[in-house]
Amino acid sequence: MSVAEVAEHIAGPAPWVALDQAVAQMGETPTAGALAGVAWLAVQGGAPVVPVAVLGTRRTGEPMGHVPGFRRRLVIEFGAPVDPQPADSARESLRLTADLVAAALARHVAESAARHGVTLPGDGPGPTV
Template sequence: MTSDGAPNPNEPGETDATPLKPSALYTFGRIAIAPLARAIYRPRVEGKSNIPPEGPVIFASNHLSFIDSIAIPIAAAPRPVHFLAKSDYFTGTGLKGWFSRAFFTAVGAVPVDRGAGQAALDALERQRQILDSGAAGALHPEGTRSRDGRRYKGRTGVAFLALQTGAPVVPIGLIGTDKVMPVGAKMPSLKERVVVKFGEPLDLSHPGPASSGRARRTATDEIMAAIHALSGQELADAYNALPAQTPIEKIKRALPHERR
């Protein structure tokens, strides 16, 4: 794994995850949940004609809210879209656990273990399997949600997938999802409206092979520039990161040599 979150081509990336197979719950979600959500939230969708009707495609968007990955499949329907979600959403017990598992399955989520190292490699491998099956996958190059509304630098895992598989990348600008469900909110607001902008598919065959760090960086910057053109966010010249969880981590991040 490289420092910006891309896989190291010399490291193994195999996983025992099974090929993607649509379940009855997912079929139900496409038929019932997506139209219901569109009726309630009335998202404004622009550039829908830019979505390839079939074949593998990577949807790459900015990341403002928990609901971003759900908003994309709803806006892209009837084109099926899958996104990765942490496995905790699928392993709960009781009625709450059943509801969480059923909901995320219905909206196209694929469970993965989240984290660095091998977990990150396995997540990328799962996305590659989604693309190899001819499906569409949604990813957020920034990695985690922006807490200040700015658009952060993209990590190169998305570009690695595009260069490795040859799948086109459709950039997406999400606007207003942070108002519908801000960080920390328990339920989405019904007062706000989301805008989903699909850009023209990007052909990233020119930067070079996936094994080239320069090619991955060039492709990533091209993806992020296209996202910015759609979202219009203020730019942050840094990588986004989760807030420090421990006192030691907070101290390490405050040290000058730890800053990016």
């Protein structure tokens, strides 16, 4: 999704929810709480979720709250919106939406990292600052 497309979507009347991997990910897997909350917002508001890859903020061994140094190369890339999934029950709709968002976010981060040549940290989240 280009910056112009994101700007057009943000400026439009429709609500949306953005989710980046730092909020949703602890180590290699997204946290259930963050995804459940995002799925709930999407389903309740009828808003698509926009996966956001924020790359280059942390290297292997650096804590999660580390502030990147001056001139460190950062990449922020917006993915394609993920629509909330209808189902027979609210619980099933939340589960389907959360699963779809988790898969879309993981795929978007991996593809963005490969496209921009950014190496993802090889360790878990580590301590926070």
